[in-house]
Amino acid sequence: MNELKLTEVKKHYGNKSVLDGVTVQLQPNTIYGLLGRNGAGKSTLLNIVTNRIPATAGSVTMNDRDVTNNDEALQQMYLMSEANLYNPRLRVNEIFKETARMYGGFNFGLASRLAHEFGLNVNARNGKLSTGYRSIYKLIVALCVPADYIFLDEPTLGLDANHRDLFYRTLMDTYAERPRTFVIATHLIEEIAHIIERLVIIKTGSVLVDSSVEETLAQSHVILGPQAEVAAYTAGLNVIGEESLGQLKVRYVYGALDDKILPDTVRIDGMDLQKLFIELTNEEGDEHVI
Amino acid sequence: MNELKLTEVKKHYGNKSVLDGVTVQLQPNTIYGLLGRNGAGKSTLLNIVTNRIPATAGSVTMNDRDVTNNDEALQQMYLMSEANLYNPRLRVNEIFKETARMYGGFNFGLASRLAHEFGLNVNARNGKLSTGYRSIYKLIVALCVPADYIFLDEPTLGLDANHRDLFYRTLMDTYAERPRTFVIATHLIEEIAHIIERLVIIKTGSVLVDSSVEETLAQSHVILGPQAEVAAYTAGLNVIGEESLGQLKVRYVYGALDDKILPDTVRIDGMDLQKLFIELTNEEGDEHVI
Numbered sequence: 001m002n003e004l005k006l007t008e009v010k011k012h013y014g015n016k017s018v019l020d021g022v023t024v025q026l027q028p029n030t031i032y033g034l035l036g037r038n039g040a041g042k043s044t045l046l047n048i049v050t051n052r053i054p055a056t057a058g059s060v061t062m063n064d065r066d067v068t069n070n071d072e073a074l075q076q077m078y079l080m081s082e083a084n085l086y087n088p089r090l091r092v093n094e095i096f097k098e099t100a101r102m103y104g105g106f107n108f109g110l111a112s113r114l115a116h117e118f119g120l121n122v123n124a125r126n127g128k129l130s131t132g133y134r135s136i137y138k139l140i141v142a143l144c145v146p147a148d149y150i151f152l153d154e155p156t157l158g159l160d161a162n163h164r165d166l167f168y169r170t171l172m173d174t175y176a177e178r179p180r181t182f183v184i185a186t187h188l189i190e191e192i193a194h195i196i197e198r199l200v201i202i203k204t205g206s207v208l209v210d211s212s213v214e215e216t217l218a219q220s221h222v223i224l225g226p227q228a229e230v231a232a233y234t235a236g237l238n239v240i241g242e243e244s245l246g247q248l249k250v251r252y253v254y255g256a257l258d259d260k261i262l263p264d265t266v267r268i269d270g271m272d273l274q275k276l277f278i279e280l281t282n283e284e285g286d287e288h289v290i
Numbered sequence: 291m292n293e294l295k296l297t298e299v300k301k302h303y304g305n306k307s308v309l310d311g312v313t314v315q316l317q318p319n320t321i322y323g324l325l326g327r328n329g330a331g332k333s334t335l336l337n338i339v340t341n342r343i344p345a346t347a348g349s350v351t352m353n354d355r356d357v358t359n360n361d362e363a364l365q366q367m368y369l370m371s372e373a374n375l376y377n378p379r380l381r382v383n384e385i386f387k388e389t390a391r392m393y394g395g396f397n398f399g400l401a402s403r404l405a406h407e408f409g410l411n412v413n414a415r416n417g418k419l420s421t422g423y424r425s426i427y428k429l430i431v432a433l434c435v436p437a438d439y440i441f442l443d444e445p446t447l448g449l450d451a452n453h454r455d456l457f458y459r460t461l462m463d464t465y466a467e468r469p470r471t472f473v474i475a476t477h478l479i480e481e482i483a484h485i486i487e488r489l490v491i492i493k494t495g496s497v498l499v500d501s502s503v504e505e506t507l508a509q510s511h512v513i514l515g516p517q518a519e520v521a522a523y524t525a526g527l528n529v530i531g532e533e534s535l536g537q538l539k540v541r542y543v544y545g546a547l548d549d550k551i552l553p554d555t556v557r558i559d560g561m562d563l564q565k566l567f568i569e570l571t572n573e574e575g576d577e578h579v580i
Contacts, residue, residue: 038453160328162567189451278452
């Protein structure tokens, strides 16, 4: 299998640092969630990995060879993003053909079935499609291209709940039939929580979390109870956020819980992925009082 | 309280019918979810109610007076939508002032606090803002304007999870302090499920559901078990969708369950709002096989 590796990738625009040394090894045949706040550098990272823009420093390698000017490596990667790379006058089925030519293959049967299921007119011109249908034809291309690494930057932009549901189902189906690596960058975290296996969280240009979803959730705790007891129980733990509700306090803890004795009045629950993300990436000092 | 009523509202564009007779009475001091697929007519409806576009037939009245050319009524309504109505050269704080002038009031204190919490620069020019921050300043305007009916069309477009979370919290806070009616049109159904009290679902230009969230969920059932038993139990019920998983079948039922005897092998669960919406509004005949 092709191994894709990012080493100390940096990107500066003048004085502004967007990526500040990102090192990640992407595992083959794995579905990733790439999470980060607006402006955290997710899109920049995806554009660098797929060689659309140059890094300021660091390297991206496939099987230990730099991907820059490396056609073999670039053919194993496809990036679906908001950028409209195809001529607006091209029809959807012409885009399918052009992709087949560029990538040396394309699953036309699947593309045709998906176009039907999504209600996409393959004779429509690219430039005439709504935001939703522009996302849809790009998703279809991403699912039908024979690359080992598929990067999806906000794949469900403009899609209604039915089409998002259909997309997630289709992604899982095509993944089961032909495993490859998907990297999904999205703000709709709860919707992909049950699909992704691994998680990369970027915060202000650096990797904050690179772990399996299972391990991450096992480390994520909600501690609820009376103010004083919760404060005592969580003292010394990695508290990433808290909320107050009258006499009750909720503290969010990321990491191991020590073997302290839990008072009867304090409860420990799991945390969902979106809540964990919010607490991990909120700016300092925004305690919420409900 | 001001009563807002839509009666048999229709909208045609040439031969194309977008709204096909919508009758809804909006209750005062209530948070609504307005749901529908892409193209169902939600935005058209909001634009007609707030008098931005004319209806082909039917009426919108406030306290039994038509809202057309009715400044008193229009001052009680504010629509936040993707349309950019303000001059791109205006600064955010100038937009706040202009809104105050038009609506005869504005909560400048709250606006200033929210701008700080969202990290919005109030000296930035409208036309220079990102999609996310354009949504944010419009949300702030919507929460600070002294109108009785606030319509929000895809309010969280371009917002990351943290900002969506902050918006939902702020909405609930300002609603508790000064109750009024919010109508939220969005595709992110699960995210507003715990906020909204009533639900209006539009399907191809007509009202499919107009009910409280509580009643709607009480009518929504997931029936799971062996194929034959599930088929027998749900015969005669309002089955809105089904899925198969090997020998197991899931059927989604909307409406009363009869007093049939439930076999031990069959389980009944509740359905979440997004799943209900998807099953109610999917096109005919798209049975999903997992």
